[in-house]
Amino acid sequence: MAGAEPRLRRLRSVGTDLSVRLASAVVMVLVAGGALWLGGWVWLGLCGLAALGVLWEWNRIVRAFAAGPLAEIAWLFGGACYVGGAALAMAMVRNGALGPDAGAGGYGPLEVLVSFLLPVIAVDVGAYFAGRMIGGPKIAPAISPSKTWAGLGGGAVAASLVAIANEALDIGPGGAMPGVSGSGIALAVFAGMLIAVIAQSGDFFESWMKRRAGVKDSSGLIPGHGGLFDRLDGFIAVFFVLFLVALLPAYLG
Template sequence: MTTDTAAPVKKSDLGVRVASGIVMILLAVAALSLGGVVLLAFVLAIMIGVLWEAWGLVRGIAASPGARLLWMVALTIYALGAAAGLLNSPSSLRWLAIVSVIATDTGAYFSGRAIGGPKIAPAISPSKTWAGLGGGMVGAALVMLIFTFTLAYALSGLDGTPPSLGKIHWSIPATLAVIGIGAFVAILAQAGDFFESWMKRRAGVKDSGRLIPGHGGLFDRVDGLLPVAFLLGVLNGGGWL
């Protein structure tokens, strides 16, 4: 005679995820708002943590010391370039990059769950769909449009008169260009996400680390921001910003 036993119920980590998420947001907002040495220390601490977690992934990917060295040199350039992009950019562009990546992730999450459909690269990231990418592009484009409109409104008052909506000259080509920039940022952020997912697949791990309760590691949290911030650094270095 056998006795049926109920399978143990997996405890939800939603509360832990929410609490740690709030702490992360508060720390990031405080550092970004204070700027200066505080922001420098915060960004460098994040990048050092990312590189530490990346080293753990590299050990699972590359067998030889030479290959590991090449990996870490490339990842160090990647991380420090992203850090430079954030630190050297004007505060408004720094916020724009971060909020655009958040909008990309949010749009991708909700549209992916609501629509579903074909996967982009199921062997690398089974949850990523083309519908999710489309939603992420819409989210980032909306952020870019709001930012550009707000900037245009503020600039309309530089002639000594109060800012006015009537003084904003909005054209279809300009609108399409802003939407295109937002869509490109979303694609770049998703590419960073895929790159980190590919590294984890190669290393045979689920998360890059366990530093953040319920969220994994630092690399997991900033994978989409890294390429966007790196691009900011390239544009700054080239004198485009």
């Protein structure tokens, strides 16, 4: 009987943590989904607030490991470019498509969800389950002990399946008839693999920063989930690459 009470307390603690995580996740989905649906200034405002929150967390982490004021300034400038570029791309895909000459309409909420957001979410889900079920060699245990090559493969498969479904159902932009060709499948698989690598690289980058700073989470802004940077690291990496590839040349040219 003496050992039952500690176990009961642990079970209650796990249940409480799970409830907090679930409640936070529901709130995040509702807020992000509502802003995505409304678009316009609402979506722009959410992207801006998220970017400010991530930059605040970025600065907190940097101050814990930057060697001197010049290094800190360089890191802060890099963070502003990295997070700001990703936020701009995220805002533009909904409000103004992928370039200054693409018009003010942007993509619809379903197109943004399926073409830009779901593949990154699929990477996290696929990597989590593949890593848990298969395990195997770690990618970089000194940086992130839980990340495995099997998880990366699972994330790539999951993102590829989303991309194939997007192509087959013609949910995303382009194409006139539902269906997918062999070249379309190959392109979808390549896109899924590329998104998985970029998203996981963003995860590793944030883990490396936190390990240097000696912190577990970027902050405690989201109950049960850590900080905004913890939740958005993969999205930031993917959208920053989108910014470099699609937006930056258009503005510079």
